[in-house]
Structures are given as C-alpha cells and as structure tokens.
Amino acid sequence: MSEDTAHGKPGSEVATVDEERYPVPDPGLEPHLPRLTDVDERAADRATRQVATFFGLVPVLAIGFAVVYFAVPGDSYLDFGPLRANTRNLLLGLTFGLALLFLGVGAVHWARKLMDDHEMIDYRHGAASSDDDKNYMLTELDKVVDESKITRRKIIGRTLLAALATILLPMLVGLADLGPWPTKKKRAETIERTIWAPGVRVVNDVTFLPIKPESIEIGQLINSEPANLQELEGSEYQIEKAKAAVIVVRMDPNDITIPPTREGWNIGGILCYSKICTHVGCPISLWEQQTHHLLCPCHQSTFDLADAGKVVFGPANRPLPQLPIALDSEGYIVAQRDFLVPPGPSFFERDSRYDTTVTM
Amino acid sequence: MRLLSSRRRHPAAKALLLVAGLFMMGALYSVIAPPAQVSADTGNSQQIAEGKALFAVGCASCHGLNGEGQVNGTIQGPPLAGVGAAAVDFQVGSGRMPMAKPGPQAPVKPNLYSEEEVAALAAYVASLGPGPAIPEPAAYDTSGLTDEELARGGELFRTNCSACHNFEGAGGALPNGKYAPPLIGLDNKRVYEAMLTGPQQMPVFDDEVLRPEDKRAIIGYLESLHERPTDGGLALGGLGPVSEGLWAWIIGLGSLIFFAMWIAAKGVKAK
Numbered sequence: 125m126s127e128d129t130a131h132g133k134p135g136s137e138v139a140t141v142d143e144e145r146y147p148v149p150d151p152g153l154e155p156h157l158p159r160l161t162d163v164d165e166r167a168a169d170r171a172t173r174q175v176a177t178f179f180g181l182v183p184v185l186a187i188g189f190a191v192v193y194f195a196v197p198g199d200s201y202l203d204f205g206p207l208r209a210n211t212r213n214l215l216l217g218l219t220f221g222l223a224l225l226f227l228g229v230g231a232v233h234w235a236r237k238l239m240d241d242h243e244m245i246d247y248r249h250g251a252a253s254s255d256d257d258k259n260y261m262l263t264e265l266d267k268v269v270d271e272s273k274i275t276r277r278k279i280i281g282r283t284l285l286a287a288l289a290t291i292l293l294p295m296l297v298g299l300a301d302l303g304p305w306p307t308k309k310k311r312a313e314t315i316e317r318t319i320w321a322p323g324v325r326v327v328n329d330v331t332f333l334p335i336k337p338e339s340i341e342i343g344q345l346i347n348s349e350p351a352n353l354q355e356l357e358g359s360e361y362q363i364e365k366a367k368a369a370v371i372v373v374r375m376d377p378n379d380i381t382i383p384p385t386r387e388g389w390n391i392g393g394i395l396c397y398s399k400i401c402t403h404v405g406c407p408i409s410l411w412e413q414q415t416h417h418l419l420c421p422c423h424q425s426t427f428d429l430a431d432a433g434k435v436v437f438g439p440a441n442r443p444l445p446q447l448p449i450a451l452d453s454e455g456y457i458v459a460q461r462d463f464l465v466p467p468g469p470s471f472f473e474r475d476s477r478y479d480t481t482v483t484m
Numbered sequence: 485m486r487l488l489s490s491r492r493r494h495p496a497a498k499a500l501l502l503v504a505g506l507f508m509m510g511a512l513y514s515v516i517a518p519p520a521q522v523s524a525d526t527g528n529s530q531q532i533a534e535g536k537a538l539f540a541v542g543c544a545s546c547h548g549l550n551g552e553g554q555v556n557g558t559i560q561g562p563p564l565a566g567v568g569a570a571a572v573d574f575q576v577g578s579g580r581m582p583m584a585k586p587g588p589q590a591p592v593k594p595n596l597y598s599e600e601e602v603a604a605l606a607a608y609v610a611s612l613g614p615g616p617a618i619p620e621p622a623a624y625d626t627s628g629l630t631d632e633e634l635a636r637g638g639e640l641f642r643t644n645c646s647a648c649h650n651f652e653g654a655g656g657a658l659p660n661g662k663y664a665p666p667l668i669g670l671d672n673k674r675v676y677e678a679m680l681t682g683p684q685q686m687p688v689f690d691d692e693v694l695r696p697e698d699k700r701a702i703i704g705y706l707e708s709l710h711e712r713p714t715d716g717g718l719a720l721g722g723l724g725p726v727s728e729g730l731w732a733w734i735i736g737l738g739s740l741i742f743f744a745m746w747i748a749a750k751g752v753k754a755k
Contacts, residue, residue: 159751413682
C-alpha cells in the first residue's frame with residue numbers, strides 16, 4: 125500500500141479498504157471549514173481589539189509593578205478574614221503574574237483567531253539517515269582522521285588517551301570525601317555501635333533529666349537519650365543522637381510477651397527500644413498506648429512493642445532493636461550495655477539473621 | 485461629727501444606715517467565707533455520693549457498676565481505678581465520654597453535664613484509687629513565659645508531640661480509624677489534662693518526666709504558634725505535603741489542563 129492511500133489525501137472521499145490490516149475504513153481528513161473570523165470582517169476586528177487589549181494591559185501592569193516596588197512600604201499588611209498578606213508582595217505578584225498571563229493569552233488568542241488557518245500534512249518516515257548521508261559522514265570522518273595525522277604520528281593518540289584516562293583520577297579521589305571505606309573494622313566503630321555503654325543513664329530528651337521507674341506510669345512514653353550525649357557537640361552530637369535515640373515505654377506486664385533470650389532486659393514492664401525505624405531510619409514515636417503499636421509516619425511500618433518490637437505491618441524488615449536496661453545504685457534507669465544489634469536502617473553489609481535470637 | 489449627728493433624724497437616715505450595714509456584712513462575708521468554687525473534692529462524701537449516682541446512670545454500662553471495667557463482651561470499657569479526676573474532667577468535660585457508640589476512638593461532642601456534675605463524677609472516680617488531680621489554673625497559665633521558655637516549649641513539642649499531632653498541632657491520622665485530634669483553639673486546661681492522663685491511644689506524659697514547667701512551656705508555645713498570623717497567605721491547614729499536593733495537583737494542574745484544552749480547541753466555525 126502506498127503512502128498516499130494509507131493516510132488519505134485531504135478532501136478525498138473514503139479511501140481504499142485493506143480488510144486485513146485496516147478493518148475500519150479510513151475516513152480521510154475532515155473537510156476544512158473557515159473560521160468565523162475568516163469570513164466575517166467584524167468578528168476579525170473584534171478579535172483584533174481583544175488581542176490588542178491583552179497586549180496593551182501588559183505595559184500598564186509592568187509599570188504598575190515598578191511603581192508598587194518603590195511606592196508601597198514593605199511592612200504594610202492586608203487582612204482577608206483569617207488570611208493576612210504583605211501588601212507589597214501581593215501587589216507585586218498580581219501585577220507581574222497577570223502581565224505574564226495576558227501576554228500568553230493574547231498570543232494564543234491571536235494565533236487561534238487571526239493568524240492564517242490552513243492545515244498541513246507531515247508524513248511519517250523511518251528514523252535512520254539515508255545511505256547517502258551515512259556515506260558522506262564516514263568519508264568526512266576519514267578525511268578528518270587523515271588530516272589530523274594521528275595515524276602517522278601515533279604517539280599523540282596514545283598520550284592523549286593516557287591524558288583522558290588519568291584526568292578522571294582527581295574526580296575519583298574526590299569521591300573519598302563521601303565517607304570512610306566501610307571495612308568491617310570501620311563499620312564496627314561507626315554505624316554498628318552507639319554511645320550507649322554499661323551504666324549510662326537513660327535521660328529525657330531536651331531536658332536531660334534522669335528517670336526513675338516509679339515515676340513512669342503504665343501507658344507512658346518517654347523520648348530519651350543517653351546521658352553522655354550532653355558531653356558531645358556539633359556534628360558529633362548530631363551523629364550520635366541519630367543512632368542512640370530511644371523510647372522508654374511502660375506497659376502492663378501481663379500484656380507483654382518477653383522472649384526467653386530477653387529475660388532481664390526490662391524493669392517490671394518498662395522497656396526501652398531504639399527510636400530509629402529499621403526501614404530507612406525515620407525517628408518514630410507514634411505510640412498507641414492501648415494497642416502497644418509504634419507507627420512510623422514515613423512509610424507506616426508498625427512495630428509491636430509488647431512483642432519484642434516485631435514488625436506487624438509495613439515495609440520494615442527487622443524488629444526494632446531493644447536496649448537492655450537496669451537500675452543504678454541511686455535507682456535511676458541505666459543501660460546494661462550498648463545495643464546487641466546495630467540500630468537504624470539496613471545497609472548492604474548488615475547481617476540480620478540473628479536479630480531476633482541474639483543474647484547477651 | 486456635727487455634720488452626722490445633726491442629721492441623725494433625717495428621713496433618709498434609717499434607710500442609709502440599713503444599706504451601710506448590709507454592705508459591711510457583705511464585705512465581711514466575702515472576706516471570711518470561702519469562695520464558692522466547684523471542684524472535685526475527694527474528702528467530700530456528699531459529692532462522691534452524687535458522682536456515684538451519676539456514674540451508675542451514664543458510665544456503668546461500659547465501665548462496670550463500681551468502675552471495675554469490662555474487658556469482655558460487646559460493650560467494653562477500661563477499669564477506672566487510678567485514672568484520677570483529671571481524666572474524668574478531660575473525657576467528660578470535652579464531651580468524649582460517655583461514648584454514644586463503640587468505635588475506634590471517642591469523638592468530641594457537646595458536653596451535656598453541668599460543671600457540678602462533672603466535678604461530682606471526677607470526685608467519685610478519684611475516690612476509686614489515687615490518680616492525677618485536675619490541674620490548678622496556675623499550672624496552665626501561659627502569661628509571663630519568656631521567649632526562651634517558649635522556644636524550649638517548641639523543642640519539647642517537636643520531640644514529644646509533633647509525631648502524632650503534626651508540627652503545627654493540626655492533628656493527624658493513626659491506623660484503623662484512630663486519629664490524633666487537632667490542638668488548635670483548645671482550652672489550655674484540656675491540653676494539660678491530656679498530657680497528664682494520656683487519653684485513649686495517647687501515651688501518658690506525667691509530671692515527673694515532663695515537669696509542670698515543661699508542660700506550661702509547651703502550652704505557651706502552642707498558643708504563640710496559633711496566634712501567629714499566616715503571613716505566607718493560605719496555610720492549607722498546616723498539613724504539609726498532603727494538602728499542598730492536593731492543591732497543586734487539582735487546582736494547579738487542573739488550570740494548566742484547562743489552558744492546554746483551550747489552546748488546542750477548535751474555535752467557532754463559519755458554518
């Protein structure tokens with residue numbers, strides 16, 4: 125089938141029907157109808173006035189913008205019920221925004237109503253270049269290679285290749301600033317440990333007050349940090365806080381399931397878990413005190429704190445790490461040791477096989 | 485003195501004397517007598533008896549005749565020993581209790597009990613076991629908080645509250661039809677009581693962990709946050725990406741689609 129009959133000619137009647145490939149007859153192109161503005165001179169004049177009005181308003185608004193910029197003080201406000209707007213910002217936005225809008229509306233209106241209205245057909249064709257073009261390109265390329273003398277003076281080509289290869293080296297070296305190489309030893313002293321240590325007090329976040337078990341009621345949630353976090357400053361403080369943040373909760377001991385490996389990790393129904401979601405590391409403290417579920421607001425991972433922090437819903441793959449706690453000689457809650465498994469989100473080398481069975 | 489003694493037989497003297505006497509008695513009484521105040525007094529057996537009667541009518545069907553709670557069956561209610569007067573004042577005072585029907589969460593509705601009745605109920609429930617008392621007005625009075633205290637309140641709010649109640653206190657959704665209610669326009673007393681008692685799914689933040697001055701700072705921060713005018717224009721409820729995204733996708737993209745359709749539409753034809 126030739127191109128012409130396949131797509132139909134403008135104004136032609138019903139085109140040929142090829143039952144197999146085109147079961148529906150090609151209706152051809154719609155007949156071209158003139159617009160109202162093509163035949164009615166008054167309509168065209170009206171459209172001209174409309175376009176000119178849109179364009180004519182643009183300088184008015186642009187000058188208005190400049191006037192507002194200098195004339196309206198920056199500290200005056202307009203009240204619209206509960207809303208409040210800075211007068212100058214509002215007027216600047218309105219003048220400039222409307223100027224741009226009118227410019228666009230005028231241009232589109234002009235094109236739709238007044239610019240020449242005829243239909244054109246562009247036929248489809250393959251994306252590959254013609255053989256002539258390809259041959260021309262290849263001969264040109266050969267000519268350039270020949271003229272550059274690179275085939276005769278080979279040393280230039282080789283040194284250039286070496287130069288281009290080594291120019292990447294500084295960029296690769298710069299990547300080392302992204303962080304230390306995560307060797308086993310490096311991981312063990314960075315992301316796999318926190319500043320929790322035997323005897324470190326569990327204290328309130330923000331106020332850093334130590335906590336006594338008798339001041340915690342059933343259903344209570346305490347956003348907590350290790351007491352030794354206060355000794356740190358700057359980025360070190362932020363890094364350690366991001367790993368060491370915990371929540372302390374108290375539940376009715378009858379409601380809790382304590383696995384045999386975690387006997388003695390809690391104080392009469394007071395349990396301490398990492399606050400960092402094991403999915404991608406959002407801090408979580410949406411705790412429902414009646415269901416004992418802890419919900420992560422980022423991706424709705426839900427952990428059951430009454431059942432060893434197991435995942436009951438959502439994309440998280442590992443239970444929330446539990447921090448073993450005890451009492452110090454003054455009766456304040458302290459950590460028995462650091463977390464037994466690294467808290468926080470998964471990483472490539474993270475071995476999660478022993479998360480539920482690890483013992484002290 | 486002559487001015488008074490010479491007029492002692494004046495026709496108005498008797499009436500004036502009576503008025504002066506009554507005024508003095510009134511003034512004396514207001515100084516000596518205790519101020520008439522409605523409060524849940526656990527030592528007041530009459531108030532407790534009234535509360536018990538009210539409890540039997542309005543609360544006992546779920547919480548048991550003696551507030552022992554019902555954990556089995558279709559109608560359930562937690563035991564109330566130890567929840568304290570503050571919990572009753574919060575739940576009944578805000579209209580959450582008595583619940584109209586079982587559901588994932590008790591919604592706020594108009595409170596039909598008078599202040600005296602709420603106080604009697606609170607006194608009765610407080611007599612069941614020791615629990616937090618209704619906070620004094622001074623505890624949630626936010627006048628005189630310094631900027632530093634307000635900033636600290638903000639830090640405490642973002643650490644302890646914003647996870648559920650949103651960073652502007654606009655509230656948020658929880659699983660299975662539960663929700664954290666918005667904190668805008670609330671009575672400061674209710675905010676204090678909620679922290680103290682941990683109603684429904686909310687955890688408890690008692691006075692030893694979140695000290696009274698911390699709670700006061702949080703309430704002051706919330707107040708200052710909600711008094712602030714929205715200089716940025718339409719805040720869209722302060723809900724963050726949800727309402728902003730809705731606005732951008734529906735209104736913003738919708739108007740762009742409208743313009744695209746207008747540009748491509750065929751205009752009026754001559755025939």
